[in-house]
Amino acid sequence: MNRREFLKVAGTGLAMGLIGQSSILKAQEKYDLVVISGEPAAATQKALEVMGGISRFVKKGQRVVLKPNMSFSRPPEFGCNTHPQVVVTVARACLEAGAAQVLVLDYPLGRGELCLEKSGIRDACKGLPNVRVLALEERKFFREVKVPQGKVLNRVEIMKDVLESQVLINLPVTKSHSATGISMGIKGLMGLIWDRKSFHFDYNINQALADLATVIRPQLTILDASRALVTGGPGGPGEVLKPNLIIAGIDPVAVDAYGVSVAPWYGQKFKARQVEHLLVAHQRGLGKIDIDQLKIFQGKV
Amino acid sequence: MRAFLQALSLFLFTLLFIFAAYGLPEWLPADLYLRLDPLLTLSALLAKKEYITRALWSIIIVGATIFIGRFFCGYVCPLGVTIDLGHFFFWRKIKFFHFAKDKVLRRLKFYLLLITLSAALGGLTISALFDPIPILTRFYTFTLYPLVITIFNLILDILRPLSTIFGWSTLQHSHYAQPVYYMSLITFLIFGLIIFLNRYAPRFWCRYLCPLGALLSLISPLGLFKRRVNQNCTSCLKCQKSCPMGAVAADPRQTHLSECIQCRTCAQVCPEKAISFLPKLSSSIAGEHASPDLSRREFLYGVPFGLVIASLTDRTPYTPLQGKSWLIRPPGAIPEDEFLKTCIRCGECMKSCVTNTIQPSLWESGLAGLWTPKLDLRFAACEQNCHVCGQVCPTQAIRALSLEEKNHAKIGTAVLRREMCLVWAENKICLICDEICPYNAIVFRTIEGFRRPVVIPSKCNGCGWCEQKCPIQGEAAIVVVPMGEIRLKDGSYIKEAKRRQLEFRPDPGDDKYILEQSGLEAEKESSPAATKPKGFL
Numbered sequence: 001m002n003r004r005e006f007l008k009v010a011g012t013g014l015a016m017g018l019i020g021q022s023s024i025l026k027a028q029e030k031y032d033l034v035v036i037s038g039e040p041a042a043a044t045q046k047a048l049e050v051m052g053g054i055s056r057f058v059k060k061g062q063r064v065v066l067k068p069n070m071s072f073s074r075p076p077e078f079g080c081n082t083h084p085q086v087v088v089t090v091a092r093a094c095l096e097a098g099a100a101q102v103l104v105l106d107y108p109l110g111r112g113e114l115c116l117e118k119s120g121i122r123d124a125c126k127g128l129p130n131v132r133v134l135a136l137e138e139r140k141f142f143r144e145v146k147v148p149q150g151k152v153l154n155r156v157e158i159m160k161d162v163l164e165s166q167v168l169i170n171l172p173v174t175k176s177h178s179a180t181g182i183s184m185g186i187k188g189l190m191g192l193i194w195d196r197k198s199f200h201f202d203y204n205i206n207q208a209l210a211d212l213a214t215v216i217r218p219q220l221t222i223l224d225a226s227r228a229l230v231t232g233g234p235g236g237p238g239e240v241l242k243p244n245l246i247i248a249g250i251d252p253v254a255v256d257a258y259g260v261s262v263a264p265w266y267g268q269k270f271k272a273r274q275v276e277h278l279l280v281a282h283q284r285g286l287g288k289i290d291i292d293q294l295k296i297f298q299g300k301v
Numbered sequence: 302m303r304a305f306l307q308a309l310s311l312f313l314f315t316l317l318f319i320f321a322a323y324g325l326p327e328w329l330p331a332d333l334y335l336r337l338d339p340l341l342t343l344s345a346l347l348a349k350k351e352y353i354t355r356a357l358w359s360i361i362i363v364g365a366t367i368f369i370g371r372f373f374c375g376y377v378c379p380l381g382v383t384i385d386l387g388h389f390f391f392w393r394k395i396k397f398f399h400f401a402k403d404k405v406l407r408r409l410k411f412y413l414l415l416i417t418l419s420a421a422l423g424g425l426t427i428s429a430l431f432d433p434i435p436i437l438t439r440f441y442t443f444t445l446y447p448l449v450i451t452i453f454n455l456i457l458d459i460l461r462p463l464s465t466i467f468g469w470s471t472l473q474h475s476h477y478a479q480p481v482y483y484m485s486l487i488t489f490l491i492f493g494l495i496i497f498l499n500r501y502a503p504r505f506w507c508r509y510l511c512p513l514g515a516l517l518s519l520i521s522p523l524g525l526f527k528r529r530v531n532q533n534c535t536s537c538l539k540c541q542k543s544c545p546m547g548a549v550a551a552d553p554r555q556t557h558l559s560e561c562i563q564c565r566t567c568a569q570v571c572p573e574k575a576i577s578f579l580p581k582l583s584s585s586i587a588g589e590h591a592s593p594d595l596s597r598r599e600f601l602y603g604v605p606f607g608l609v610i611a612s613l614t615d616r617t618p619y620t621p622l623q624g625k626s627w628l629i630r631p632p633g634a635i636p637e638d639e640f641l642k643t644c645i646r647c648g649e650c651m652k653s654c655v656t657n658t659i660q661p662s663l664w665e666s667g668l669a670g671l672w673t674p675k676l677d678l679r680f681a682a683c684e685q686n687c688h689v690c691g692q693v694c695p696t697q698a699i700r701a702l703s704l705e706e707k708n709h710a711k712i713g714t715a716v717l718r719r720e721m722c723l724v725w726a727e728n729k730i731c732l733i734c735d736e737i738c739p740y741n742a743i744v745f746r747t748i749e750g751f752r753r754p755v756v757i758p759s760k761c762n763g764c765g766w767c768e769q770k771c772p773i774q775g776e777a778a779i780v781v782v783p784m785g786e787i788r789l790k791d792g793s794y795i796k797e798a799k800r801r802q803l804e805f806r807p808d809p810g811d812d813k814y815i816l817e818q819s820g821l822e823a824e825k826e827s828s829p830a831a832t833k834p835k836g837f838l
Contacts, residue, residue: 073686101470109737111656112478114323114686134474140458141474161474178732178745181836197772200731201723237741266834274838 032294033249033258038301040226041085043246046301047222048093051248057219058167060098065162066090067218068171069188070106070121070135072235073114079229079240081115082173084124086224086246090169091131103161104133106191109235112137136161142194145215149284152203153211157194162216170218170252174225174243174259176233179205181275182265183234184256185221186213206277210284213252221255223247228263253278253287254294261291303375303564307382314379318441321693323655323684330358332649334379334434335695337362340414340513341435341645344421344428345696348642353696363520370524371517374507375562380433380495381507387496388503388545397502403547406509407560408599414512415603416610421642423611425669429646431512439672440492442648443482443661450477482651484661484672503545507562518559525580528561528568530554533575540567540576619667626783628666629676629763631659632683632710633691633700636788644698646672650690656681658765659690674699676712678765678781683712685739685764702794708805709794713763713781715742715756721778725753734767734779740805743767743779758785762805 034050036043048054058064068082076083087104094102104125108115112135116122122133136142142157162168170185177183179200189212190196199208225245232238243262249255257272264270272278272289282289314334321331332355335341342356362373374381400406417428429435457475464472498505507514534554541549544567548560568576623637631650634640651659651674658681659674666673674690676683688707691699702710715734719725728751735743735754742760745752756779763781771777787797798805 073684101468103470111684114655114684118686132470132474136474137478138476140476176834177836178736178834179730179836181834200733201729201772232741235736235739237739265837268834270837276836276838279838 030295031297032251032254032288033247033291034297034299035258036246036248036299036301037244038246039085039244040083040224040246041089042301043226043244044086044089044222045093046299047246047248048090050297050299051220053097054090054093055097057169058094058097058099061100062098062166063101063164064094064099064103064167064169065159065165066094066102066104066169066171067106067162067188067192068104068121068224069173069175069183069191070104070115070119071108071110071191073108073110073118074236075118076120076227077240078236079173079227079238080175080234080236081119081121082171082224083226084120086171086222086226087121088124088128090171090222091125091128094167094169095128095130099167100130102128102131103165104131105159105161106135107137107159107194108135108191139194147211147215149214150211152207156212156215158216159192162192168216168218170221172221172223172256172259173227173229174223174262175229175236176231176238176265178233180209180277181270182256182260184223184259185218185252186210186256186277186281189213189216192216206280209277210280210286213281213286214284218252219250221249221252223255223259225259225262230263231266251287253281253289254291257282257287257289258291258294258296306376307385310377311379311382314437315441318438318446318652321649321653321689323653323687323689325653325689325692327692331653331693332647332695333358335438335645335647335649338432338434338513338695339363340417340432340516341428341647341695343516344417344426345643345645347418347421348424348426349639351639353643355695355697362517366517366520367523368525370526370563371514371521371559371561372524372526372563373517374511374514375564378433378507378513380437381504381562383437384496384499384504384506388499392500392503395500400502403502409509410511410515412599412603412606413510414515415600416607417512419604419607420611420614423608423615424642425611425614426642426645427610428512429672431510432645433506433511433513435645435647436492436495438652439488439646439648442652443485443488444492446652447480447482447485450479453477454479478657480652480657482660484663502547508546508560514562521561522558526563526578527558528556528563529577529579531575531577533573534571535573535575537572539570539572543567543570614668617667619669623666626666628662628670629678629713629765629781629783630786630788631674631676631690631699632688632707632712633702633794634674634788635698635700635790639790640698640788641666641669641673643696644673645696647695648672649693649695650674650699653689653693655687655689656684658683676765678763678768679777680769682765682769683763700789706794708762709787709798709803710789711762711785711787711794711798711803711805713765713783714758714785715761715763715765715767715779715781716784717754717756718778718780721773721776722754723773723778724751725778731772733770733772737766737770739764739766754779759801759803760805762803 034047036047068087070081072080074080091102116135125131125133143160144155144157147153172185172188175183180187186209199205225243228241228243229236230239230241241263247255247258256278260270260272317331317333325331336355336358339359339362342359413431420427495506541553546560546562548557658676660677661672662670662675688704691701723729723731740760742757743754746755765781767779768777768781771779
């Protein structure tokens with residue numbers, strides 16, 4: 001190869017890279033949220049594409065943590081866990097983007113092995129190489145970190161794997177919650193910490209959740225609104241509606257805010273500003289809360 | 302050959318023990334060894350005085366013993382294997398002396414058998430205290446199993462830095478839930494004693510104490526295989542010294558047939574090769590030394606003694622209190638009186654329990670209830686997706702139920718102790734019991750101006766998640782009491798629950814009702830915010 005050829009090839013490569021990147025940048029800037037209607041797997045796939053592809057978040061050789069909600073030993077139709085197809089679609093995409101390892105983690109409320117089994121998430125991920133679905137229920141899997149911006153929370157013990165991985169993708173489900181109104185992305189972060197009791201009893205849970213959101217910052221949130229447990233949350237049984245939506249975004253508050261709008265909670269329509277922990281998180285500068293001011297891509301598959 | 306069969310038997314016993322856990326396939330009888338045990342089933346049948354289907358399995362052992370002889374002790378019995386192992390490791394080199402009291406001690410096991418069976422006749426099941434299979438099962442459950450898990454976790458912890466470096470993520474995240482039991486140490490001491498006694502005579506337990514061996518020895522002289530000594534015998538007495546059971550008579554040509562476990566050690570050590578165990582039909586019942594050394598008089602003493610024990614154990618306030626029992630029994634347990642008679646205290650249900658909530662009781666229901674299973678719901682709850690305890694119960698003191706049936710087998714009712722509840726007593730925001738309840742049996746109602754949790758008894762099946770998760774220190778502010786439990790000997794729990802107008806199915810309508818009057822403080826009811834569910838502004 002002579003110098004000219006080298007320059008040509010290199011130039012083409014560079015140009016392609018720039019074009020490619022700029023298109024990604026466009027996608028990134030174009031929409032705050034991507035909302036896709038359809039079956040969970042296909043809709044998740046499409047949402048990832050519109051977001052600019054998973055490779056925007058996951059680079060070759062990186063270790064990725066997926067945080068679905070798999071806190072209860074109940075099958076998907078109860079609406080209290082993330083749909084297995086959402087998890088497996090994202091896990092597969094991560095592998096295709098070259099992730100070295102994908103850890104699907106939660107600290108469930110029920111007995112771990114049963115939650116993994118009944119939620120259907122472990123079975124769905126079976127056969128995917130380098131994907132591990134784990135319920136971590138021992139303190140030794142957690143490590144304490146400081147919360148510099150914490151108002152009520154000074155220190156919190158977080159899963160070591162989350163601290164040591166390069167990418168965290170939050171995969172919550174839309175459901176009601178008897179303490180925080182709704183439980184989606186930000187509330188779901190409580191599945192990554194050891195001491196949840198103090199959130200309920202020692203602190204104002206809404207402040208504590210905002211504090212937690214300052215230290216655990218998922219690069220991407222994909223909210224599973226294929227089903228919405230609108231009463232009886234977080235564990236059910238309760239009324240399950242089927243909005244059939246997948247909502248993806250980088251802004252964790254914006255994703256949850258949209259999630260509030262997809263269904264009537266306990267028979268009432270609410271705005272995100274009425275959800276205290278989302279409002280607090282917004283006021284603390286963690287994200288946008290008014291969905292009518294967001295650029296939203298809406299699509300169907 | 303014998304060692305191989307013994308190892309195989311112990312392996313099978315261990316394997317079945319491991320399989321006795323959540324996820325046990327319906328077709329696999331994890332309680333096989335307990336079912337095969339004729340003493341357990343006989344005493345359970347005598348005590349319950351009713352037919353038990355799984356008891357039929359023990360006919361296999363009885364039949365085989367009549368046909369072959371007392372092979373069970375020498376080849377199958379897992380405790381026998383364990384005792385032989387202990388002997389091999391610790392006392393192989395010890396020279397044993399002939400016990401002067403040998404003949405007297407030998408009768409002990411017949412006494413134990415008599416007492417066990419007559420006590421059973423009197424309605425008290427004590428077979429499990431002396432029967433080798435439950436003794437070993439309990440040792441496995443309460444001692445070995447927790448210990449092995451501890452060691453596993455220790456190894457995993459030691460390997461963890463290494464597995465982290467090499468990225469073996471499965472190993473890196475592995476941890477086995479540590480099972481714990483109330484009576485680990487007692488069980489260990491009893492088992493240790495049984496093993497240690499072999500220091501004084503080989504197979505001390507089998508020779509002198511084992512009532513199952515005694516039962517089998519009553520029918521074994523009928524067997525086809527018998528020790529036979531031919532003319533080559535020089536009376537060197539090597540066989541007599543080597544026999545682990547002391548079954549060779551003073552004249553080495555003769556055998557105490559009821560004691561012989563057909564281990565064939567004598568045939569191996571005989572320098573003249575004069576001993577054989579070939580099957581041979583004989584018209585007489587072997588003639589020599591066929592019956593146990595128990596006189597009619599002793600027999601006549603043994604039976605009333607057992608009956609007296611049974612009657613005294615039963616004549617305590619515990620028996621009339623049974624109807625007011627405060628123990629929570631596993632779901633599907635038959636009515637208390639029959640339960641105590643049928644349960645053989647093997648510990649299989651406690652091993653298999655996925656949440657570890659089934660625990661052995663000590664004195665809580667009297668001597669008659671020693672080692673019977675109870676649920677410790679403050680420690681762990683009964684899981685909705687699991688029904689394995691009934692599956693593994695060898696005498697069906699806990700009935701094998703389908704998951705649907707099991708979830709209708711109400712084991713108690715949650716009662717809220719308002720003086721301790723954070724919400725009732727201190728006006729704090731706590732909702733854990735409501736959050737965790739799988740049946741929506743706990744609802745919030747506005748009472749005296751505050752939202753308070755209330756239990757709906759007709760929806761509560763006593764699973765105990767609320768009691769376990771209740772965040773206050775010490776005793777929970779919400780406790781499950783046996784009130785309203787359903788104990789059926791037969792028939793459908795679903796039908797019974799319907800008859801009692803209980804509803805254990807998800808009912809989404811309920812929460813709507815509660816939330817119409819929600820909002821933490823009722824003072825706010827005038828403002829529109831008061832009509833909103835908690836968590837919304």
